[in-house]
Amino acid sequence: MPSxxxxxxxxxxxxxxxxxxxxxxxxxxxxxxxxxxxVRLYGLRHLRDEESARDLVQQVMMLTIEKLRRGDVRDxxxxxxxVLGTSRTMAMAARRTDARRERLRxxxxxxxxxxxxxxxxxxxxxxLEQCMAQLADRERSVVLLTFYAESGSAAVAADIGxxxxxxxxxxxxxxAKLRACVLAGRQAS
Amino acid sequence: xTAACAWPIADERLIDYWTGDLPATDGAxxxxxxxxxxxxxxxxxxxxSMAGGVAALAxxxxxxxxxxxxxLNRLQRDGVRxxxxxxxxxxxxxxxxxxxxxxxxxxxxxxxxxxxAVSLRVTGPGDxxxxxxxxxxxxxxATGVLWATPGGFVRSMPSQQLRLTLxxxxxxxxxxxxxxxxxxxxxxxx
Numbered sequence: 001m002p003s004x005x006x007x008x009x010x011x012x013x014x015x016x017x018x019x020x021x022x023x024x025x026x027x028x029x030x031x032x033x034x035x036x037x038x039v040r041l042y043g044l045r046h047l048r049d050e051e052s053a054r055d056l057v058q059q060v061m062m063l064t065i066e067k068l069r070r071g072d073v074r075d076x077x078x079x080x081x082x083v084l085g086t087s088r089t090m091a092m093a094a095r096r097t098d099a100r101r102e103r104l105r106x107x108x109x110x111x112x113x114x115x116x117x118x119x120x121x122x123x124x125x126x127x128l129e130q131c132m133a134q135l136a137d138r139e140r141s142v143v144l145l146t147f148y149a150e151s152g153s154a155a156v157a158a159d160i161g162x163x164x165x166x167x168x169x170x171x172x173x174x175x176a177k178l179r180a181c182v183l184a185g186r187q188a189s
Numbered sequence: 190x191t192a193a194c195a196w197p198i199a200d201e202r203l204i205d206y207w208t209g210d211l212p213a214t215d216g217a218x219x220x221x222x223x224x225x226x227x228x229x230x231x232x233x234x235x236x237x238s239m240a241g242g243v244a245a246l247a248x249x250x251x252x253x254x255x256x257x258x259x260x261l262n263r264l265q266r267d268g269v270r271x272x273x274x275x276x277x278x279x280x281x282x283x284x285x286x287x288x289x290x291x292x293x294x295x296x297x298x299x300x301x302x303x304x305x306a307v308s309l310r311v312t313g314p315g316d317x318x319x320x321x322x323x324x325x326x327x328x329x330x331a332t333g334v335l336w337a338t339p340g341g342f343v344r345s346m347p348s349q350q351l352r353l354t355l356x357x358x359x360x361x362x363x364x365x366x367x368x369x370x371x372x373x374x375x376x377x378x379x
Contacts, residue, residue, distance in 0.1 A: 009225065038223060038230045041237055045207060080225035087224075123242040129251050132243070137322050140254050146208055147240035148247035149263040153210050159257045161305065161328040168210065172201050178239055 004030040013076035016068040031068075032061055035083050042087045043094075048150065052094055059094075060086045124185060131181035139174035142167055194228035203233050207240065250291025255309070255325045256337045261294060272340065276353075278366030285373040290340035298333040299355055299365040306358040307334060307365060313349050324358060348374045 004012060004026045012034075015027035039060045043053030064083055067073050073082055132140055138160060145156045146167075153171070157164040198219060205211045206219050223230045246252060247260075250269045265271055272290040276282050277298045286293050301307070304327050311320040325334060334355065351370040357363045 084224040128242045137254050137325050147243040159259050161326040
């Protein structure tokens with residue numbers, strides 16, 4: 001296997017499954033580093049809560065590593081599909097109950113290996129505030145209703161009196177402006 | 190592998206996915222790609238981060254401009270401390286932001302029947318322009334507009350009278366209402 005950083009997902013999964021001395025631990029860490037952020041995003045998207053998303057990361061990655069170690073993953077080359085499938089199943093269960101949350105929080109061996117980014121840490125909120133102020137009024141409204149009030153495009157359309165298709169165009173344009181504005185601020189500093 | 194993506198997902202689709210505007214089957218296909226693609230998942234992370242930043246600003250009351258009734262309700266539900274002033278056309282209302290206020294919302298009532306968009310002009314003493322907001326969409330059955338300003342900004346403003354003019358932007362640009370906010374600077378106690 002090439003170095004873990006250059007290895008494919010499948011190569012990493014096979015290294016874990018083979019319990020190869022000297023590489024297994026590094027392969028596990030690299031798999032965690034790659035997939036934990038994706039599972040977190042999946043959790044945020046479907047559970048809409050940072051804490052639940054973090055719990056999902058712990059659950060999914062713990063199960064994935066355990067199954068790989070036991071040789072229970074039929075096709076390690078399809079490890080991405082396995083992680084996605086596990087995320088789906090566990091997110092569905094998480095929607096039904098969060099009773100296991102506290103118990104699982106401590107369960108994974110390396111809970112500090114991946115820290116979810118804090119919006120305040122990864123984004124300069126002061127800069128973002130300035131960038132928001134530069135948006136046209138309806139762009140700002142759409143962005144706030146979408147990402148703060150979590151309204152779907154139909155609800156936003158009804159709320160501000162534009163068509164649903166228009167909401168999506170405005171939203172895309174506004175996000176592009178915000179991103180460019182925030183990046184320009186980063187480069188300037 | 191960490192190579193660049195050969196079939197990058199368009200930004201519009203990533204945003205639609207994040208906001209729940211993609212059909213479920215499309216979303217499932219997109220997720221298959223995201224889980225095997227570091228590039229696209231990093232781009233989705235950028236969308237998520239921006240979304241999280243916008244929500245964080247709103248929860249701190251750091252929003253300005255015209256807001257909808259739904260947004261005001263959400264702010265209040267989330268415990269954002271909103272100081273609200275309501276004005277009818279022709280009215281002068283004393284106003285101030287108190288130390289605990291996160292955001293000040295000025296509610297400008299007007300007859301908006303048949304109006305699709307409005308503009309708001311704000312002037313200070315001597316008719317000096319203080320702010321202008323154009324092309325404000327008007328939802329059906331709206332009875333006014335809500336103008337939000339961060340509490341910290343209002344507290345820093347000197348005492349003065351602010352004249353607000355709400356105009357229809359369709360048709361002849363009729364004046365829908367003129368209002369006066371009699372602002373007092375930086376009150377110390379709630």
